[in-house]
Amino acid sequence: MARARHRYSIALALALGTLVSGAGRAEDQGDLPPYKMLRSLQFVQDSVVLGDNSAGEMQRFMLSTLDERLRNADKSVFDDGRNVDAVMIYAMSGGNPDTLEYLMSRDVDGHFDNRVADLLRKYLSGKGLLVVNSLADVAKEYRDKKIGPYLSLVAGNVMMGKNPKAALQLFDWARLTAPGTIVEEAALRRSVTLTAQAGMIPEALGYSQRYVRRFLHSPYAGQFADQFVQLVVDHSADVKQQDIIDILSFMDPPRQREVYLRIARRSAVAGKMDLAKLASTRAQDIGSDGSDSFNALASFYGGIANISSPDIGVAVRDINQIPEGELNPRDRALRDAAKAVADAVMREPDAKSLAQGSQINISNEDNAEHGGAAASQTEGNQPQIAASVGQGAADAAPTQKGDGQEATSPFNTFVTTSRSKLDAIDGLLKQESH
Template identity: 50%
Template sequence: MARFPHRLLGLASAAFAAVSLQGAAAQQEGENLAPYQMLRSLQFVQDTVVTGDHSAGEMQRYLIGAIDKRLRAVDPSVYSDPRNVDAALIYAMSGGNPSTLEYLVSRDVAGNFDNRVADILRKYLSGQGTMVVNTLKAMVPEYRNERIGPYLALVAGNVAVAGTPLEALEFYDWARLAAPGTIVEEAALRRSVSIAVEADLVDRGMGYARKYARRYVHSPYASQFADLFVLLVVRHYGKDVAAADVEGTLAFMDADRRREVYLRMARQAAIAGKNDLTRYASEQATGISGGADDRNAEQLARLYGGMADIPSEKVGDAMKTIADLPMATLSPADQALRAAAQAIADAVVRPPVAQGAGSERLAQDTGATVAPTRDAVIDTASSANDVRGSGSAPGQTAGDSAAKDVSDFQTYVDRGRSTLNAIDDLLKEEGVLQ
């Protein structure tokens, strides 16, 4: 993993130190920062996290707690400054405590808060965003040039995605263009890739993917992006996606990340029966060296590449390659894939056997079975770093995904056996098997 640029890291450290010193001075001298000043620090830290400095996560948690206390403690007259009102709203949309916004609005006797915005966010943060979807859509243009504009557009996209995903893309496009280089753009790009994958918008999806890989490959959410990108490629490789498209996107990643994505791609392609893509991704992963997991990556590439060769004249070599892989170095799910690959390879080369005494009917032996397993627990990024919302496409946990992968491959094995039986029947009808 490439290190965060030293200059930016130095700036971040200096900013964190300044925030800490300001906080200490405030406590000692009784001077307090205005909410909008504290929010700027939170925004800086969140933007730093999604661009690669994960060590800033602790500072983010501290600032969220400090801002929460400050918003509740200040004199209500502070909110006569629109910057502090916006700070409270942005805080609520950036992972803050939803009850704090409710607290402030309920005590707003001066009418500093726009009740329409407050009501929309109240329902959105409580999971009832669809109740105000039309009001929210109409309000986004009104606040387009305001400080809360990009955040409100992101929220509108999150609400619209369930019913009108193409309209959600428009909100995300505006949000990221209005807030480049921020956590807002990161979230909007990632969710745009998700929509493009589900809607089969290949060109737009690849465009969003290239932008994300160029700017946010070190985000805590980059793993989610990688899964979406792999799904997009596996579905459309050889039609609307070529090797050059894949390489053009992954070129922005360091060697370890490129290899990881190629291995994910090879695995999913092997399960989907996309043998050309499996071979290509396996070869690309094998050709990348220099990381700490070279040996393990090579073994995984051999496993997936061997699976691609099972339906070919190289089935013998594939069986040997797969059999030589040490089980101890594979995850439980990959152990199951190895067993499944061996089962179907055995079925391919096994001579037909008679079914029943005196029967002339010949069929492939179907005695082998492969039990699905689950992957070991995989660490994922905490949602605490994300801009609040659930705009990404419905997904699965890492364990559920692994179990589904193995189940899909079991189906592939069963389908292969059925195909072999059908071939036997056809050969018998043609008089080849007597």
């Protein structure tokens, strides 16, 4: 930690141009070579993704300072190829794209590789797809140069939608040639997204574990958490529960609890009840930080998952135990939908409905004898939170015809009312899943 602070102090001093040269005088900031200023910028950016939150403001200062230095630099500065590379890396590191354009317009001595500069200008202006193959070729050509990792990252970004496997190779090269840097952090994050979208689940889990072990404290770790939650829920059939536990074990307890709660919620909405139970249980097992709100929320999601189980009474209790004021609007909608289903399941049928059910069985048996479609029978009393349940109930309704009119009955009224409720619940959950 002390060494890191010392290195950070040196970077700040270099950025401000206050280092003393061998001749014993302060090096003037205006004479500081751009490539040295770039090293300071890189150090600050790497500090940010490694968890130094205080470096964020310094990053903005360094980008502004380097931008001014490049615009005011004499043309002879770019006789040194390291300064040319500094311009390219600056442009790919969040710098002002207009500065690259400005320097290119003044390059009468041919210091810049026009191919690279033109490709970067198109990429930075949002036209990277037009030059995706050329970017990949240039990235391979420059892969052993200082700008190589950055070009590989840029080319991979553009290649993701066209050729995922090629993009993954570019990301791999970027992170392996720039370990511990903002380039590796970005490459790992994008690799998780790419492999998950391509259905490459073992690879996605491998990249996820690398990210958690190396960049847990990055300010972009929240984006990774979103990607990981989506990965395990959308591909729950291919993701082992132990894989989830192993990957999240590298997180500190507060972060573990947060991710488990997010998995529990998304799983409950998606109907992945086994996963929702696992996540809610794991969240409850993690030591509390002194607040009962996390355990209550974990019980809430666990209750949602248990709505379709024989322990529906316990589930309703868990759902009701968390105060409404502690739920956000989305969770209140989820609670209302689950309670509506639970109420429908636990409500005792009246005698008329039971009588109509007997008539349906007789009618369906008669239809089957004459080649008609028999109504499907559902064993047990488990709710299905989807419009398909409503459709199934409607399909099972009797259609005794007389004088060209469909017979009306208390059962038909029950079916119509139940279906409208289920449609409303389904609509709530569809909104929640997006």
